[in-house]
Amino acid sequence: MKMQKKEIVAMILAGGQGSRLREITDKIAKPAVPFGGKFRIIDFTLSNCSNSEIDTVGILTQYQPLELNSHIGIGSSWDLDRNFGGVKILPPYFDKEGGRFYMGTANAIFENMNFIDAYNPNYVLILSGDHIYKMDYQKMLDTHKEKNADLTISVIEVPWDEASRFGLLSADETDMIYEFQEKPDEPKSNLASMGIYIFSWPVLRACLIEDHYSEDSSSDFGKDIIPKMVEGHHKVYAYRFSGYWRDVGTVESLWESNMDLLGLDNELNLHDKSWRNYSVNPISPPQYISPFGRVEGSIVNEGCVIEGHVIKSVISTDVHVGRNSVVQNTIVMPNTNIEDDVQIDYAIILSDITVKSGTVVKGTRDHIAVYPSEGGENHE
Amino acid sequence: MKMQKKEIVAMILAGGQGSRLREITDKIAKPAVPFGGKFRIIDFTLSNCSNSEIDTVGILTQYQPLELNSHIGIGSSWDLDRNFGGVKILPPYFDKEGGRFYMGTANAIFENMNFIDAYNPNYVLILSGDHIYKMDYQKMLDTHKEKNADLTISVIEVPWDEASRFGLLSADETDMIYEFQEKPDEPKSNLASMGIYIFSWPVLRACLIEDHYSEDSSSDFGKDIIPKMVEGHHKVYAYRFSGYWRDVGTVESLWESNMDLLGLDNELNLHDKSWRNYSVNPISPPQYISPFGRVEGSIVNEGCVIEGHVIKSVISTDVHVGRNSVVQNTIVMPNTNIEDDVQIDYAIILSDITVKSGTVVKGTRDHIAVYPSEGGENHE
Amino acid sequence: MNDVMGIINLSESEEQIKDLTLGRSLGALHIFGRYRIIDFQLSNMVNSGLSNVAIFTYGKSHSIMLHVGSGKHWGLDRKRDGLYIFYPEVNSEDNIRRLGDLENYRNHLDYLQNSTQKYVLLSRSYMLCNIDYKDVVQHHRNSGSDVTIVYKTIEKSYDRFPNCDTLSLDDQNRVIGIGKNLGKEERYNVSMEMYVMKRERLIKIIESAIQRGDARFLKEAIFQRLPELKVSAYRFNGYLSCIQTINNYFETNMELLNTQLCEELFNKHGPIYTKVMDAPSTYYSEDSYVSNSLVANGCIIEGKVENSIIHRDVRIKKGAVVRNSILLPYVTVSEATNLNYVILDKHATITPRKMLFGDQSNPFVIKKNMVL
């Protein structure tokens, strides 16, 4: 029996606590947060993998995330239910001394070397689980191979005045990277790292082992591994991406990115049939708009019953909006019942709850209300 | 969307270290130990579940067992690749304080209550991952339902002189259990518990919570939960099983149980097409017996090439036996190459190794040699 | 219920709905925005605990195979049992009409013989309902009958079950005669063409019918043996519709705009599963107006929609008005069109400024792929 192998293995870093998402991540991990009516955030990265024909994916999490586990299942929604390969959730490793947390992003990969080695890959693709974008990783891999690179970093041009929020790269005319600045005060470049890396596995493997035994490292890709590779004699190249790409790390950015979908010509174009964004499909009837219902400039998903007024909002699966209720500029997460006579504006309504008749939830564009919230300041 | 549920969920306790299996369990967890040419020990329990139409199975392990993980895959070998239900490996739970080990068998179930609750089952079937037997759990469940029991324990009659090695049950003429002795010096019964329990889930759930908060409990089914239920006012019944059943906890019992397969009328009858024992099927050609090969009273699996003499042995997948080599009374684990001129008797040869030409491995019926062994005392 | 196997027999009369079954079998026809007709029977069987289900097809079977596939979406992709799709050895519809469906059963008799279940449940795809077969089988077991037929008592409304089989029952609910609904009775018992019997019994009926040559259709063979057998009836009281004519197809879709019926049909004894298509949520533009309509995912709606059923990936452009209509997947309705009582089959395109008005009693059908 010959040893099977995979050309490339993708590792999704999905361990962030997402505390800037406030109550939204109280009960669910950030990658499992609902997005765009029928998706969860991690669906974008997983669909990118599936559409790029990368069929071996590890998801690195910090906790044993029940909701993420049941969302991923055996991976069949993304065509990742494979006997050799497929998608696998990788919680921190247990050894005879008990469990331990990952130290940094690079340490998380180091701890799962066995998982990667089992596929004997040429390349490893490092991804983040909380970005919204569509990207064909095969094209990036083609570039990586053409340039015979050790590391290829996907970059996007950002406005100069926002540049200092990102890891910035300076590249020469061949796209070879000669400098890397992590969130600098004075940016020398507006090419931001998207946190998407293709490494040649033998090179990364050696770097990880070296990093593991160096005492002053925080074992982070952005802070340790990549600067060291750029400074050393490794061939590090930039891969230029243009198109829709958002990090949805805060309540406001999550809200905005959802609202970006409300338009016929939105850049993400989820209606593109040649690049389906996959997710778990609910077992629910079609949406029903009653004679009293009114929907404007909004997206609505299967299983909804709309008897009220929905304006410029994103309504997820199995949501009910009662009569005389007005929902505007709002994201309603799945399986929530909004009773009659409710007023909601600039808000994110969490899943699996009932919003009682008469409730008023009002946020503003700059401070999106999350309902229910612990403080309870947002509703009367 | 209605809440889906399962009538019964099976939980397999597969966390034992298996230290009495010596070098065999150095690198692999006990449930993943090869058995009978093409199986691993846990295949018997998993096949029982599948054949009993129980499609939701949790496997409780102590470590993150790589080989067991890759053996189970997405469960398709046992028809357990389901989106709702299916088979899932459950390593110890991580919380914000880091990981911890399971305290006892009952604690392992307690820690995975969330997993069970997600299926909202009426019954929970507790199994052990290291027994060799065929059993239709549906029949046991039927009895459990008929008697409206809180707990049904599968029992088998054992010889009186071996009884004190087991947990023993005394039952009245209705099979109601009135006494439970855990490995007593003076057995009052020869009905041994097989470590197979069906609990009504609400009852077990309550018992587990109570046990968790009682200070002097070791959180073990045999030592704590069951004696307490028998003494209390719970309806505990015995379900009588007869047929082949072996615990393969030691090298010698593993060896013997393998040898039990060498006969046309062995009780386990793996050739029964109405009760297939499932496993991962290798992608290997058929076995080839060369003109120099000779096989007597043995079982041989796919992918083997036999050029030597095999007598009363169990030869697993992808094993090569070279010319003039004699293998007798021996189990050869998968993917091992026995070169020419090797002599082996009463031994277990581990997987993925080469036994060099000229090697002699000799054990005895009472002390089966394991090769390679750390001490190296068994071979010259 | 693991001692019951299910068979869905697709040899259904498509004469009065043929405009919608040109490239597909009736079971594969789209309905209610996101389903196909066969989804209901498949889901009923799966929800009742059956794990060995066979579909006997008759021509145009590719549409069924593409939809049902390995049975994965119904949890029927199993190693033991699971889903089987059978094709007649001669796959043309005409031959079937001549030879009857018994020929197909005969060709696949070994499947029936090798199955291990004690009982078999026969059904059609076009009898739409949400039924608990556990109860039907329990009734059959208790009755000691040879065959149990499921029926529903209908008051008036001949049109909804034209030419369907009707049962005459004695006061013990035993079937004493089987007839045809010609609309002459105010009240009648319509057979839902669901039969429960022992597997052995079914094999015997098929074998003896072929031996004697006295029937071409299985149903015929059962009916002819009525005197020899104890046949009892099981009364079903839920929602039932027979999708055998264009009008019934239209009315049934429209009926589902009633949310109570919706809840019954989609949920009563378990959910209705279908092949998932990964379409995104539907977008309603600021200019859109949608009222009293069922809309599937993947649509982009910029026009006005009233009392309609909109399937997946439909595009209704600005200024279009769609009323009392059924739009199948991938339909495009262009600007400034006006549709009333129209059924648009898959991939049909209506170009700008068209007006198409059908009638409630005779909806206008636009065939697949047509550009109008």
Place this chain on the structure above:
Amino acid sequence: MNDVMGIINLSESEEQIKDLTLGRSLGALHIFGRYRIIDFQLSNMVNSGLSNVAIFTYGKSHSIMLHVGSGKHWGLDRKRDGLYIFYPEVNSEDNIRRLGDLENYRNHLDYLQNSTQKYVLLSRSYMLCNIDYKDVVQHHRNSGSDVTIVYKTIEKSYDRFPNCDTLSLDDQNRVIGIGKNLGKEERYNVSMEMYVMKRERLIKIIESAIQRGDARFLKEAIFQRLPELKVSAYRFNGYLSCIQTINNYFETNMELLNTQLCEELFNKHGPIYTKVMDAPSTYYSEDSYVSNSLVANGCIIEGKVENSIIHRDVRIKKGAVVRNSILLPYVTVSEATNLNYVILDKHATITPRKMLFGDQSNPFVIKKNMVL
């Protein structure tokens, strides 16, 4: 290789092997102990990175469907692309012979049109080999040809490729003529009936052949367009066998008792996948004697077996002698029988004390389910 789609065309001549293809298509015939003939082409395609594979069947397609299913065992159960099985609209073999396979391609032209791959690789099931199509496609791309045909140069051994197509090549390896092997040449280039071309090209060839009505078979249509097209040849040097006659079937099985050939055919460019059957290991009793034989799992062997191929779940009882024979799955050979040069089809049973001797050049075939 994700810009190449594969088609396995099963319209194969079964005239000279028909005793073994009564209830199955040739692609579904058992071979080498645990495989079916079609496994080799499916595995070659999958191992070369193809993920869109279609099987065009012609009658007796149920055997193929039961074996291949959703394509799971070959990793072809995908949401995008994956495995497709096509049936001719009229499913009888006779009609195919009359109408040719072009009709089937025409009926499923939308599949070809809707596929997204740039190239298509056409093949048959009966040309058995372990081939790397990556190399073939690369050769095609580099050559700038319209069509590439794979061939092997054969010395003597006419019998192994009777009536196969032969290629006449110029010194640039361009195909200048296609003929038939009548055994008149010492050395010839046998066409392996594997064609690579652009998908658009294939669609054009099918459309024009149907338009002009000048061909009934796709192969015929390609050959007729030889003057208009640049057709080049790709030379294959590995093991090749064409399973078109009983004798070739027999010889090919026996050839595989050579371990080197075994290694090449089962492993060279990737493993051969097949449907897994969960049979336990084979048991050899103390009285058994097995020599120079390939044995699948699930057998119980108590007799003597020499130079034979034993498929899954075969039982050879005490005192039986099996030499130079092929036993298909579920065969039972009873006590004190003696078999030499025999092919026993599936489920055949040999009762005690029978002697069956065929000849090396004409093995004796015992048909499926026969009890002798």
